[in-house]
Amino acid sequence: MNVSTKNLELYLKTFIQDASLNDEIPAILEKFNYLHLKKNTLFVEEGTICKYFCFIESGILQHNILVEGEERTTYLALKNSATAALKSFMHQIPSRKNMKAISDCDLFVINQKDFQYLLKNNQAFYKFYYNLIENQIYRIDDYRIDLLTLTPEERYQKLLDNEPKLLKEVPLHYLASFLGISSRHMSRIRKSIK
Numbered sequence: 001m002n003v004s005t006k007n008l009e010l011y012l013k014t015f016i017q018d019a020s021l022n023d024e025i026p027a028i029l030e031k032f033n034y035l036h037l038k039k040n041t042l043f044v045e046e047g048t049i050c051k052y053f054c055f056i057e058s059g060i061l062q063h064n065i066l067v068e069g070e071e072r073t074t075y076l077a078l079k080n081s082a083t084a085a086l087k088s089f090m091h092q093i094p095s096r097k098n099m100k101a102i103s104d105c106d107l108f109v110i111n112q113k114d115f116q117y118l119l120k121n122n123q124a125f126y127k128f129y130y131n132l133i134e135n136q137i138y139r140i141d142d143y144r145i146d147l148l149t150l151t152p153e154e155r156y157q158k159l160l161d162n163e164p165k166l167l168k169e170v171p172l173h174y175l176a177s178f179l180g181i182s183s184r185h186m187s188r189i190r191k192s193i194k
Helices: 006-016 019-029 086-091 112-121 123-149 152-162 164-169 172-179 183-192
Strands: 033-037 042-044 052-058 061-067 070-077 098-101 105-111
Touching (some): 006 052, 086 112, 123 152, 152 183
Antiparallel strands (some): 033 105
């Protein structure tokens, strides 16, 4: 299947932020391959090694863990974002989490060998990865602070203000789990906050 890498190229440029490195981008794109995942298919299973780092062309990948037999969402990766079970992928160790397609997904994936090659030999990719990780650290820090300082209603309102597409695209029980709220409480909050 011939799928355009245009969105991936734009995504790379967003994080590289250096037009002088644009001539290195085709070498990056060559290393990515297209992968389609059907809804409810695992991208990574807990206890296995994450094979790929991916860019999500379309769909949603849910990161989750099982706590006392209950699935808990730790992250939701949406269209036009990059994700992996990163520690597993980078160190080739078993993943502590699952990653599941909660809708049909079109992905561009890169294996660990090619990823490491680009990090060492492609300045644009190195800059992309550095800026991506820095951005993710800021987001994780904000998320953890919000969990400790905001009420469930305030967390929902912040999500409504900052990520309205999540509310349209992600089923309620995944959002509730991500926000650390029961599905019942989430339903009440959604009714009271429009």
